[in-house]
Every structure is written in structure tokens, then in C-alpha cells.
Amino acid sequence: MTWPHGPHHGGIKHVAPNPLQFCREKKDVPNCEFHYDNLVTNVWNLFSAGTETTSTMRQALLMMIKHPDIQACVHKEIDDVIGQERSPSMDDRSKMPYTDAVIHEVQRNMDLTQTAVPHKVKVNIEFKKYFIPKDTMVLPLLSSVLIDPKLWKNPERFDPENFLDEEGRFKKNDAFVVFGTGKQACLGEGLARMELFLFFTTLLQHFTFVGTKPPEEIDTTPSSCSFGNMSRRYDCYAKPRA
Known part of the structure; x- marks a missing residue:
């Protein structure tokens, strides 16, 4: 497995070896990354970060099954703005506030990762009467902000009106910190959105x-794992719209 690397010279395409082979070739190079x-x-990191979006999407569909009235409102906005003749584009998002609010509320309500990545305090600071010395490692608790x-x-409760x-x-709400906070917020935020x-x-x-059981019997509480909160697995029917 190779990938293009560098410019073309004389019609010859320069390629680099696959990552594992490249690591083997560089094993004797001092301080090589x-x-x-x-x-x-x-x-x-690629697999775990990709799992976030997958789990959030699964949770979003579960919330639509749990709240058919909200799903109906999303359907109406899609029909009004996009219709059925073309595919959605990112230009549509600014014209679809309700759908955008639903997606944000799924993320807030799900609370995928309770803490941000570790941060280090650069200088001595005092926070709410607590002294935090320089170089202390801190973990921002995102959950406390998302339910304040x-x-x-x-x-x-799950309510798009929050947005x-x-x-x-x-x-917009500055308390929407599902992607972390500070300069070390999630690098894939734009792609995930x-x-x-x-x-x-x-x-x-x-x-x-549509769910396989009545909405009132559906449990939408995410299941916890070592990484954070993940959507529960469930069965449902995807019925083509007329």
C-alpha cells in the first residue's frame, strides 16, 4: 500500500512506503517520530475519534424514534428547504435552524465525553478560591457545563428549544462544549459538524x-464505557417517505 508523495519528475510518480514499512526503515534513526x-x-486515535460521530448519529436516530413529534418537525423543515429532488448541502444548514438545533441538542443531551483532554496550567492561578500551581494537569469537566x-x-430533558x-x-450558546474547550479542543470538530x-x-x-416498541418504553440513556457515553444498540424500522 503506497500513497503519492512529493512532486512528479520526468513523468515518474514518487511514492512512499506503507506506514509500517516506513517505520521499519526509520527504526535506527535517532529521535525519529x-x-x-x-x-x-x-x-x-483515528478509530476512536471516528466512533464519536457514529455513536452520535445512532443516538440522533434513537431520539427521533423516541420523539416522533420532533422527527415530524425535522421532516417538514427538510421538505420546505430542500425537498426531495436534490441532496442536502452545507449551504442548507443556515436555513434549517430547527434541524440544526436538534443535532446540537442530541450532542448536548448525550454528553459523549464527560471531560476534555488534559490541560496544563501555564502560570500560577487562583480559581474559585483554589490555588492551582503552574504545570498542574487539569481535566475540564464538560458535563457540569452541559447540564447547568x-x-x-x-x-x-431533550429539548431543541435549548438552541x-x-x-x-x-x-449559539458558549456552554456548548461537547468538543472540548481551549486551544486543545477537538481537531475534527469541523468535520464532525x-x-x-x-x-x-x-x-x-x-x-x-420507527421503533420496535412504543416510544414511552424506549430507553435513550447512553451506556457508559471507558471512553465516555455511547449510544445504546437498538432495533428500528426505516420506512421510506412518500
Whole structure:
């Protein structure tokens, strides 16, 4: 397995070896970052980060099954803005405040990762009467922000109104910290936002999702794992929309 690397010279395409082979070739180079442990770490990061979006999408569909009235509102907005003749695009998001609010509320309500990645204090600081010395490692607790009643209209329940103003327009909230906080926030935030909107909108454009049991019997509480909160597995019907 090779990938293009560097410019073309004389019609010859320069390629680099596959990552594992490249690590073997560089094993005797002092202080080289291309080694097996680094490769494993990067591959794990790709898989774990990709799992976040997958789990969030599964949770989003589960919430639509649990709340058919909300799913109906999303269907209406899709029909009004996009229709059935073309695929959704990112240009549509600004015209679809309710759908955008639903996606944000799924992320807030799910609380995928309770803490941000470790941060290090650069200088001595005092925070809420606690002294934190320089170089102390801290873990921001994201969950405490996502359910703070001072910051959200209805923090304890799934409600897209948490991201809508009185006129139904999308309302940003600085307390939406599901991607972390500070300079070490999730590098894939932009990609994840794009994926969630396009995948969710495309699925709801073509299907109505119905559970195998009544909505009141559906448990939407995420299951905990070592990484954070993951969506429960469930069965459902995807019925083509007329």
C-alpha cells in the first residue's frame, strides 16, 4: 500500500512506503517520530475519534424514534428547504435552524465525553478560591457545563428549544462544549459538524424511523464505557417517505 508523495519528475510518480514499512526503515534513526508505538497511537486515535460521530448519529436516530413529534418537525423543515429532488448541502444548514438545533441538542443531551483532554496550567492561578500551581494537569469537566440550569432553558430533558430563540432562530450558546474547550479542543470538530448535518439530514429526507416498541418504553440513556457515553444498540424500522 503506497500513497503519492512529493512532486512528479520526468513523468515518474514518487511514492512512499506503507506506514509500517516506513517505520521499519526509520527504526535506527535517532529521535525519529516514525516508530511503531506512534503508529499504533495514531491509528487508535483515528478509530476512536471516528466512533464519536457514529455513536452520535445512532443516538440522533434513537431520539427521533423516541420523539416522533420532533422527527415530524425535522421532516417538514427538510421538505420546505430542500425537498426531495436534490441532496442536502452545507449551504442548507443556515436555513434549517430547527434541524440544526436538534443535532446540537442530541450532542448536548448525550454528553459523549464527560471531560476534555488534559490541560496544563501555564502560570500560577487562583480559581474559585483554589490555588492551582503552574504545570498542574487539569481535566475540564464538560458535563457540569452541559447540564447547568443557569446556562440552558431545559437542561434535564431533550429539548431543541435549548438552541432556539423566541423567534425560532438558531441560538449559539458558549456552554456548548461537547468538543472540548481551549486551544486543545477537538481537531475534527469541523468535520464532525459537517458529517452529522449531512448524514442526519439525508437520512431524514428519505426515511421515517420507527421503533420496535412504543416510544414511552424506549430507553435513550447512553451506556457508559471507558471512553465516555455511547449510544445504546437498538432495533428500528426505516420506512421510506412518500
